[in-house]
Amino acid sequence: MTDALDRPFAPAEIEAQCYARWEARGLFQPAGDGAPYCIMLPPPNVTGTLHMGHAFQDTLMDILTRVHRMRGERTLWQPGTDHAGIATQMLVERQLAQAGEDRQRMGRSAFLARVWQWRHESGGHITRQMRRLGASCDWSRERFTLDRGLSRAVTEVFVRLHDEGLIYRGKRLVNWDPVLRTAVSDLEVVSEAEQGSLWHIRYPLSNGNGTLVVATTRPETLLGDVAVAVHPEDPRYAAFIGKTLRLPIMDREIPIIGDDHVDPAFGSGCVKITPAHDFNDYQVGQRHGLALLNIFTPDARIRDHIEVFGDNVIAGDIPEDLRGLDRYAARKQILALLEAENLLERTDEHPLMVPRGDRSQAVIEPYLTDQWYVRVAPLAEPAIRAVEEGRIRFVPENWNKTYFDWMQRIEDWCISRQLWWGHQIPAWYGPDGKIFVARREEEAQSEATRHYGMPVVLERDPDVLDTWFSSALWPFTTLGWPEKTLDLAQFYPTSVLVTGFDIIFFWVARMIMLGLRFMGDVPFREVYVHGLVRDAEGQKMSKSKGNVLDPIDLIDGISLEDLVAKRTRGLMQPQMAAKIEKATRKEFTDGIPAFGADALRFTFAALATQGRDIKFDLKRVEGNRNFCNKLWNASRFALMQIQSSGDLEGERALLTPERWIIGRLQRCEAAVNNAIDQYRFADAAHALYQFFWSDYCDWYIELAKPVLRGDSASTPEQQRGTRNTLLRVLEAGLRLMHPVMPFLTEALWQRVAPMIGKTGDSIALAPYPVADLSRIDAQADADTEWLIAVIRAIRSVRGEMDIAPGKALPLLLQGGDASDRRRAEQYASWIFALGRLARMDWLASGQEAPPAALQLVGDLRILVPLAGVIDITAERARLAREQQRLEQDRAKTTAKLVQESFRSRAPAAVVAREEERLRELDAAQLQLAAQMQRLERL
Incomplete structure (x- = not known):
């Protein structure tokens, strides 16, 4: 009966087999008549691979999903992937470039066909990796943000919001990536400290009576200056407010204005105002009615002619030798011109927070373009009330403050992107630029014909929607909206959203706003906000630091050579590659061993303290791999005690250790259930570890051995009670552990459960244990804890005095009370067997003891005479x-x-x-x- 367990635990031998069986039998599909429970998977990018953040988050979602499924609830973990507009388009464009092809030459239709081909061939990598982790999503319902149903829903939402006046087209500043030539969201911009310069430039007063020195970090934008601002209460410059300056190089007249935005302590206290190329300057310009002058092309080169937005401004001509220059080449040329005219006073080193596109690594440019926006203020008000009224609960609750702060300062949302891959905006332009928004081109054409009185040629807007727009609809569009489906009725609102704090604004808040708008209810009842995964030293994981870990490497293992190559791959700087190689070899002298998915998942759970970032240390995974081994070997021992079904059948009697371990199981069940319900994953993991490692493996199995060997003259009834308890407690414990360690528990349960008459297709569908606190035996608890303390005391003496484990010891007991004497007599057989005693005697109170090592158990003195035991x-x-x-x-x-x-x-x-x-x-x-x-x- 133990043939399947006669080898050491090898995760690779069971994981693929278990998962294939689960998925083939449809065990992850909602079933039964229980209450609905639904989690939406935050859709990972279709281009993505599983990273530590994904693995951490997916583990927590899977624990919740498996617990509620085992509780008999109709459970759905809805999976899917995001089309990842920028990332996917970049990836395919790189492939085209390698083949000598070009997107523009191909045309939009041919290019999109190529992207779809890539998606069908290679776009499922991350979902295959999720299976390796054990994620129990219902893959039969997998959605894609560009599939037919979701595309229809996205168009419907856009048209309705436009018809309600909540979507509009306008010219505003956006984050612009000059390499990708598209607007990008704040989440796609990474700002890091870099060393820059602060240039001090003299701006001549128009009346010829001196200059004002303006400090700037971006002298190339001088061409678009429309004013110089000073703080209205700065005594140095108050008298200059209302006067004008001659803009260097351009020689146009610009005003000096007073504005509270200016920090008098920064630079010279004079700030150049370029509303078309700086977000703060844009706000200043709006307050003072200043014109906007765009000096850049979409690829951040100097335009041939300034683009003017505003009245009564003569922009002037851009010097010919600056036209067409890249912004940084233009910077050098402008500085040279300023120096030649003696207008460059000095240059200081100055640290800067430089915004770069996370995909292109290009410096992001504030850029004035026509874009589509969602007017969010009317949507934000009900979303704020939903949290205030408790219809949505953030866990931990401190995230409420962050949510409210952002929602109360929310600005209109730019939803258009200058890409081809994505949901093309359902808007068409007439010959005079009039916009027709419609669900289909035929509808737009019909409306245009009525408007113009004749058929006209319409041109569709080439832009696509921000991927966050379609993902904001995820909780209801994946369930079939706009159709009134049974899934929508059953699973919306969903139960909980599990997410990192970094996308509360970009995703969570938008799902709440649009869920309330289109479903009339919140999209989820609770939001569990987890921390970020950092390295063992608390540093953010990044490729440049070489501290990134791949979850699949931790599951499968990887040699040192392959790990070094993987970490340095793609790094262009030889010094950085060498640094990473050196750090890798120092940290992982033998590479990374195969820990298996269960050890990794348990580590994530054990580290998941509410709201805090986690420091991920491989030593923890190694320790939990040992924990898996201990469970495997304990199960093997339990099964080895059963030679035939008759070993379990018949009358049974429960000794004190049996009653104790049953009580310990009830306490563990209560603790784990309570912790899971409160999203205290670390507490649940701690309770499971304590029960299995200490209570069951270290102590109950040891206490069971003397009974099973017959050392204590145990009866057949008592032995049957011990065998049954070994298996029944193990079986219940495996079910309790299953959501955290699905593979190991499935493999063991399939062997343990039939031995005690339990049947079922999988442990994944077996009932989740619920504590019966009436089964806790206080007397058995107290007696067993006393027995364990005495054995620990004896073993402590052995360890401290370096006495061989097999050497039989004499033991003297002294003091204590009547309960100590009763217990010493009642449990003598266990004390002799587990303490390895030669004899045990009592000393009278006050009687002088021979030279002995002393331990205390309450008032009871545990004495081990050392004469003849050790060479002092x-x-x-x-x-x-x-x-x-x-x-x-x-x-x-x-x-x-x-x-x-x-x-x-x-x-x-x-x-x-x-x-x-x-x-x-x-x-x-x-x-x-x-x-x-x-x-x-x-």
Whole structure:
């Protein structure tokens, strides 16, 4: 009966087989008559691969899904992927470039056909990786944000919002990527500190009476200046407000204005105002009615002629030698011109937060373009009330404040992108530019014919919608909206959204707004906000740092050579590649072993404290791989006790350890259920670990062995009780553990459950354990805890005095009360067997004990006479040598830490490790001193 478990635990041998069986049998589809429970998978990019953040988040969602499925609820984890407009278009364009092809030459239709081909051939990589992790999504319902049904829904939402006046087209500043030539969202912009310069430029007063010095980090935008601003209360410049300056190079007259936006302490206190090329300047310009002058082309080159938006402005001609220059080439030329005219006063080094596109790495340019916007204020008001009224609950609740703060300051949402891959905006333009928004071209054409009184040629808007627009509709469009489907009636609102805090604004808030608008109800009842996954030192994982971990590598393992190659691949700077290779070889001397999915999942759960970022340490995964081994071996032991069905049948009697472990199981069941319901995943993992590792494996199995061997003259009824308890507690524990470790528990349950008469297609559909607190036996608890404490005391003496585990010891008991005497007599067989005793005697109160090692269990003195047990002289010599070694190690560590050069130059993590090493040495010395004192008393 144990043939399947006669080998060491090997995750690779069970994971693929288990998952294929689950999916083939449709076990992840909603079933039964229970209450509905639904989680929406935040759709990962179709171009993506599973990273640590995905794996962490998916593990938490899968735990919730599996728990509620096992509770008998009609459970749906709705999967799908996002079409990822920018990322996908870039990927396919790179492939075309390698083949000597070009998107523009191909044309839109041919290019989109090529993208769809890529999607069908290669777009499912991340969902295959999710299966490796054990994600129990209902893949039969997998959606794609560009599939036919969702595309129809997106168009419907756009048209309705437009008809209601909530979508409009307007010219405003946007984040512009000059490489991709499209607007991008704030989430697609990464700002990092870089060293830049602050140039101090003299702007001559129009009356010829001197200059004002303007400090700027972007001298190339000078061509689009329309004013210079000073703080209205700055005494240096108050008298200049209302006067004018001559703009260098362009020689046009611009006003000096007063505005509170100006920081008098920055630079010279004079700020150039370029409303078409700076978000703050745009606001200043709006307040003062200034014109907007666009000097850049879409690829961030200087235009041949300035584009003017505003009245009564003579922009002037751009010098010919600047036209067509890249912005940074133009910067050099402008600085040279300023210097030639003696208008460049000085240049200072200045650190900058430089915004770059996360895909192209190009510096983002604030750019004035015509875009489509959602007017969000009317949508935000009911979304704020939904959280205020408790219809949506954030967990942890502190995220309410972040949500309210952003929603109360919300600005209109730019939803258009200058791409081909995506939902093309359903708007057509007439000959005079009039816009016709419609669900289909035929409708637009019919409306245009009525408007013009004759058929006209319409041109469709070439732009596509921001991918966040379609994903904001995810909770209801994936369930069939705009049709009134059974799924929509059953699963909307969904139960919980599991997400990182970084997309509360970009996704969560927008889902709430549009869910309320189109469904009349919130999209989810709760939002669990988790932290981000960082490396062991708390650093953000990034390719440039070389600290990125691949979840699949942790599951399957990877050699050092392959890991180094993977981390340095694609890095153009040789120095950076060498740095990453050096760090990798230092951190992973033998590569990464195969930990398996269950160990990785348990690690994620154990680290998931509410709202905090997690420091991911491979040592934790290694420890949890050992935990998997322990479960495997414990199950193997339990099954080995059953030679035939008759070993379990017949009358059974439960001894104290059986009643104790049953009670411990009830407490664990209660703790885990409560923790899961409150999204305290780390607490659930801790309770499971404590129960299995300590209660069941370390103690109950040990307490069961003497009974099963017959050491205590146990009866057949008692032995049957022990065998049944071993298996029944294990089976219930496996069900309790299953949502966290699905593969291992499935493999073990398939062998354990039939032995006790339980049947079922999978543990995934077995009932989730519910605590029966009436089964907790307080007397059995107290007695067993006493027994464990006595055995620990004896083993502690063995460890401290370095006594061989197999050597039988004499034991003396002294003090205590009547309950101690009763327990010592009642549980003597366990004390002898597990303490490895030769004899056990009581000393009268006050009777002098022979030289002995002492431990206390309450008021009971546990004495192990050492005469004849250890060689005291040899032990003293051993301890003296150990003391000398510890002193030498402590001296070396202390010498390192007192060096100021070490503390100032070494990484903080290295210093922290040395400080921890010193604490460990101090603790070891204290323990050693206690051992030496005990020897001195002998």
